[in-house]
Amino acid sequence: MKVEVLGNVQDGGVPHLGCNCEVCREARENPAEQKFVSSIMLKENDDEDSARYLIEASPDIRMQLAGGEYVDGVFIPLATLGHITGLQFFGPEGPDASDLSVYCCEEVKDFMMKNDPYRLLIDRDNLEMQSFSDGDVIDVQGGEVESKQFYHKHVNYDTTGYMIHGEDKKLFYLADITAFTDEIEACIEEADIALIDGTFWSEDEIGRYEEVPHPPIRRSLDQFEGLDTRIYFTHLNHTNPALRKDSEERNEIKERGFSVAERGHEFQL
Ligand SMILES: [Zn+2]
Numbered sequence: 001m002k003v004e005v006l007g008n009v010q011d012g013g014v015p016h017l018g019c020n021c022e023v024c025r026e027a028r029e030n031p032a033e034q035k036f037v038s039s040i041m042l043k044e045n046d047d048e049d050s051a052r053y054l055i056e057a058s059p060d061i062r063m064q065l066a067g068g069e070y071v072d073g074v075f076i077p078l079a080t081l082g083h084i085t086g087l088q089f090f091g092p093e094g095p096d097a098s099d100l101s102v103y104c105c106e107e108v109k110d111f112m113m114k115n116d117p118y119r120l121l122i123d124r125d126n127l128e129m130q131s132f133s134d135g136d137v138i139d140v141q142g143g144e145v146e147s148k149q150f151y152h153k154h155v156n157y158d159t160t161g162y163m164i165h166g167e168d169k170k171l172f173y174l175a176d177i178t179a180f181t182d183e184i185e186a187c188i189e190e191a192d193i194a195l196i197d198g199t200f201w202s203e204d205e206i207g208r209y210e211e212v213p214h215p216p217i218r219r220s221l222d223q224f225e226g227l228d229t230r231i232y233f234t235h236l237n238h239t240n241p242a243l244r245k246d247s248e249e250r251n252e253i254k255e256r257g258f259s260v261a262e263r264g265h266e267f268q269l
């Protein structure tokens with residue numbers, strides 16, 4: 001199985017609404033500097049008839065599927081801006097999908113059933129809900145996707161991390177979480193490759209960190225240094241200095257044996 005990175009920034013995207021920081025300004029001036037919201041695609045191989053699954057339905061989905069690929073299923077980790085909004089593009093204003101499989105936990109399904117833009121897509125059979133519980137394994141062409149649920153303080157329900165099992169390797173994906181618990185660390189350790197929350201470099205990066213806490217990269221480097229897992233940070237906020245390839249922070253990440261996920265990165269599992 002192959003995993004391709006389709007985006008690496010936080011829900012609000014880059015450029016960020018109402019921001020004129022250097023990163024956002026450059027992204028407005030030069031479309032090549034735009035960054036897409038964190039998401040990955042799974043496929044058995046590059047053949048045209050290979051099934052393709054998304055983890056995340058980001059608001060940048062139209063640009064992320066730039067090759068016009070057909071999608072066979074979408075895994076949703078949580079119901080916030082960067083993770084579920086893209087599903088709306090599968091309705092009648094778009095390709096008018098027929099029974100597109102949406103895999104998510106009961107809380108996300110419940111959210112969708114209670115909110116019209118999503119409920120209508122379900123009623124019209126654009127989307128077919130396939131809800132799962134913690135630990136469930138979903139067979140996909142070329143491998144398996146195992147759900148790993150963790151409490152997320154910001155939304156006050158569980159968010160889903162995904163352990164993707166290929167023929168030889170495992171990749172763990174958890175882009176948006178409030179803190180890395182022992183349980184999460186065990187998943188990272190179990191995987192060969194992990195794409196994890198790197199929203200902020202440090203706690204003092206924005207004035208309202210307490211309101212939107214995420215595990216800062218600076219701390220994660222200490223926490224996970226020494227693990228054999230190849231770790232990539234994703235879901236970076238526009239304020240995160242590690243977004244810039246020439247920054248000291250990006251250099252420190254590299255020197256300590258970690259990476260920042262970039263659109264176009266591919267992993268063979
Ligand atoms: Zn997010």
Ligand SMILES: [Zn+2]
Pocket residue numbers: 016019020021022023024025238239
């Ligand atoms: Zn900005």
